[in-house]
Amino acid sequence: MPSSEIVLIANKFDHETIAKLDKEYITHHLWDYAEKEQNKLIQSLEGKCRAVATASWVCDERVYDLSSIKIIAAFGVGVEGINFSKTKHKGIRVTNTPGVLDDAVADIAMALIVTTMRNIINADKFVRNNSWQHGPFPPSRSLAGKTLGIIGLGRIGNAIVERALPFKMKIAYHNRSIKPCPYTYYPTILELAENSDILLSMLPGGDETRNIIDGRTLQALGPAGIFINVGRGTTVDEEALIAALAQGLIAGAGLDVLANEPYVPDSLKQMDNVVLLPHIGSATLETRVEMGNLLIKNLDAYFSSNPLPSEVEQ
Ligand code: NAP
Numbered sequence: 592m593p594s595s596e597i598v599l600i601a602n603k604f605d606h607e608t609i610a611k612l613d614k615e616y617i618t619h620h621l622w623d624y625a626e627k628e629q630n631k632l633i634q635s636l637e638g639k640c641r642a643v644a645t646a647s648w649v650c651d652e653r654v655y656d657l658s659s660i661k662i663i664a665a666f667g668v669g670v671e672g673i674n675f676s677k678t679k680h681k682g683i684r685v686t687n688t689p690g691v692l693d694d695a696v697a698d699i700a701m702a703l704i705v706t707t708m709r710n711i712i713n714a715d716k717f718v719r720n721n722s723w724q725h726g727p728f729p730p731s732r733s734l735a736g737k738t739l740g741i742i743g744l745g746r747i748g749n750a751i752v753e754r755a756l757p758f759k760m761k762i763a764y765h766n767r768s769i770k771p772c773p774y775t776y777y778p779t780i781l782e783l784a785e786n787s788d789i790l791l792s793m794l795p796g797g798d799e800t801r802n803i804i805d806g807r808t809l810q811a812l813g814p815a816g817i818f819i820n821v822g823r824g825t826t827v828d829e830e831a832l833i834a835a836l837a838q839g840l841i842a843g844a845g846l847d848v849l850a851n852e853p854y855v856p857d858s859l860k861q862m863d864n865v866v867l868l869p870h871i872g873s874a875t876l877e878t879r880v881e882m883g884n885l886l887i888k889n890l891d892a893y894f895s896s897n898p899l900p901s902e903v904e905q
Contacts, residue, residue: 597616597619597639598617598643599618599640599654600643601645601646601650602621602622604645608666612644615887616890629653636659637659638658640659640660643660647671650674663678664686666687668692669795669823670903684893686886686900689901692873692878693746693750695875695877696747696872697750699847699868700751700793701758703821703846704739704791704819706866707817707819707844708737708789708817713728734760737760737788738761738763738788739762739789739791740786741765745793748764748793762775765777765779765780780803784809785813789819792819792827797825802825804828806828806835809835813840815842817845818845820846822848824848829851836859836864844864844866847868847870848870849870885901
């Protein structure tokens with residue numbers, strides 16, 4: 592039997608999860624209403640609705656106007672879409688979906704490392720356009736023995752390490768604080784870049800990390816260096832990245848995330864030393880089911896006054 596709890600769903604984050612929420616609760620889809628009607632809907636939920644479900648990377652600011660909202664259950668791990676000054680001020684609890692997506696995201700990070708280092712996309716084009724008939728494809732670069740420098744060695748970063756070690760890569764990292772692990776720690780991103788062959792950002796988004804990877808960092812990575820971004824597009828100064836790629840200050844880049852996605856600068860699209868993906872790190876059918884289930888477990892726990900399985904510390 593469906594619960595009598597009301598859940599306001601702020602955006603269309605995942606079709607399957609939204610269908611499950613619709614079955615379990617009394618739901619309202621904000622996007623189903625015209626702009627004016629949305630305001631009316633929100634007002635009508637005052638005092639009745641305690642929960643919002645949303646994408647973690649974006650949320651409608653109007654949900655904070657409802658004084659009855661006590662929990663925001665976010666789909667995703669990077670919670671830069673949540674306005675924490677408002678949730679803190681209003682005592683709204685926030686949950687996200689960490690852990691269940693680590694393997695899928697780490698697979699994409701590893702795929703970008705292999706694809707950029709071994710020049711896979713251009714090799715595929717080389718076969719399709721019959722260039723092979725005129726001579727062999729130029730050699731690419733080995734992974735074995737190279738240093739993978741991870742900025743933001745957390746849950747997903749560690750899952751990437753588990754994959755990179757069997758490829759015989761060395762691991763270095765930068766976080767705000769040193770971790771109890773056997774890998775080389777650098778106290779600044781600049782020093783990590785100077786000592787890495789591949790620099791990989793697994794950083795969260797938000798103001799603290801905006802453009803934290805700048806032109807100097809990329810120059811320090813050097814002309815044979817590869818930059819990989821699977822964290823958030825906003826963590827790198829994208830103009831500096833484009834300039835570094837165009838001027839040969841770095842050798843190439845693999846990007847699952849972009850600064851202003853889904854809009855991608857034409858200059859990046861035209862570069863054949865860049866591999867571009869449409870933010871598909873966690874986008875496997877299995878992972879999306881796990882993320883949705885965890886979001887619903889958080890709501891269920893809240894409604895039954897149990898501890899929340901994955902509450903974000905505020
Ligand atoms: P996590 O376990 O919290 O790891 C993030 C790490 O970054 C932490 O170890 C943290 O360590 C470090 N960090 C945070 N701010 C920093 C800063 N200003 N400077 C240096 N290091 C910093 O998170 P996760 O689950 O691995 O996820 C990481 C991020 O990946 C998410 O926030 C999200 O943006 C992104 N993501 C992308 C996809 C995708 O599809 N491409 C999917 C899921 C997640 P310290 O606290 O010690 O600094």
